[in-house]
Amino acid sequence: MKHVAESTVRRLSLYLRFLEDFESKGLATISSDELAARGGTTSAQVRKDLSLFGSFGKRGLGYSVPQLAARLRAILGLGREWRVVIIGAGKIGSALAQYHGFAQRGFRVVGVYDSDPAKIGQTLDGIRIRSVEAIDADGASLTPDIAVITVPAEAAQRAVDRALRAGVHGVLNFAPVHLQVPPTVALKTVNMAMELEGLAFALVNRSDVAIESAGGAD
């Protein structure tokens, strides 16, 4: 298949969210124009994005909401359960472990790890926090797909290395560092300091402020 840009995937994910909204309201069809309006893009962009994967609409009518939603779920790989381990049970890690929105979308937290002896053994939303050293050994039984890294910057690379040994193929990194992973591993970094600095930049260079969304490279 043709190469799919990261920005396209982000938008698909966004479209899916609106579709689910529409679905719950019982609407049957939606046009690329409506989808675009809610997503802050143009209808041409919506159609281009979708056209990468096939042709899902009906001319003159638009898209069937449930059908398109199902297609997007399939495209995004949401038809299965993704097993997630969270490494770092600090404020952010704990918040994520307890956030049920993930479970709803098929991301199931199967393990939480920390290095602080005071935290190890505590329970977070039904999951016992274990020592980071247990990750390697747990890999075989937990078979995690994705690791979420919420440890301090200094510990992040070690945490990822462990996660990779445990069989993880995707990493969502919240530590403010650029992590080294083999090219077969998908890595995304969310860096809140970077977002705030982006805002600061926009504010001091006020004139045609029109930034939108987060994302970028790390």
Next chain:
Amino acid sequence: MKHVAESTVRRLSLYLRFLEDFESKGLATISSDELAARGGTTSAQVRKDLSLFGSFGKRGLGYSVPQLAARLRAILGLGREWRVVIIGAGKIGSALAQYHGFAQRGFRVVGVYDSDPAKIGQTLDGIRIRSVEAIDADGASLTPDIAVITVPAEAAQRAVDRALRAGVHGVLNFAPVHLQVPPTVALKTVNMAMELEGLAFALVNRSDVAIESAGGAD
């Protein structure tokens, strides 16, 4: 000045982080190559990014670490204090309110708001949680620059509208919705579900997995 791409700003922010690292290690100079290696880019990209703002290096030698760091801080608008209000004192909001990394970089939390009567009046890191309804009135005394939105999706637009009335010009949104703001306001959205779905997509389309970083459009 020439238009600066968002991706450039993200990278500048990243470079600054490395520079601070180097600074603390006492290194005097750094080359675009070294900066690139740690940032996962190319040296040409680094030089291009910096060249938008001036010419800071010495040929044959590289960049003076403290000088370049100072320049980047000035460019990114980190020379002053940014006053931040957090709207939504749930898990994520509380975690952010207590995260001291922000204060270090000049982002000072001056107010925390929630709509839950059980939370109002409680103290978070020295700041009393107040009712969301107080935001409008507080604007004049708190003079916030930036609002961080950590309320549920349904409440997000209302929260932003309040924040704008309180005088905010930048918004960092954690709610999974596309917010409407006037074009003079800078908006960034961090959407964790979107990041996870991006990973899921990369994992099911495994072949040349080579995603990096978060960011994009919302």
Next chain:
DNA sequence: ATAGCTTTGTGAAGAATTTCACAAAGGCCC
């Protein structure tokens, strides 16, 4: 069944961003 209105799907054009590649500059050593 035809006319009229709407909306998709998509090549082609345009804009933005990244990479290339190299001349110009600076330091260092003999």
Next chain:
DNA sequence: GGGCCTTTGTGAAATTCTTCACAAAGCTAT
């Protein structure tokens, strides 16, 4: 000071992403 090595700054080329614009389809009403 001349040669040599390194690294910047930057036009030009290449690539990637977005927008344009329009023919092809489908529905509705008559």
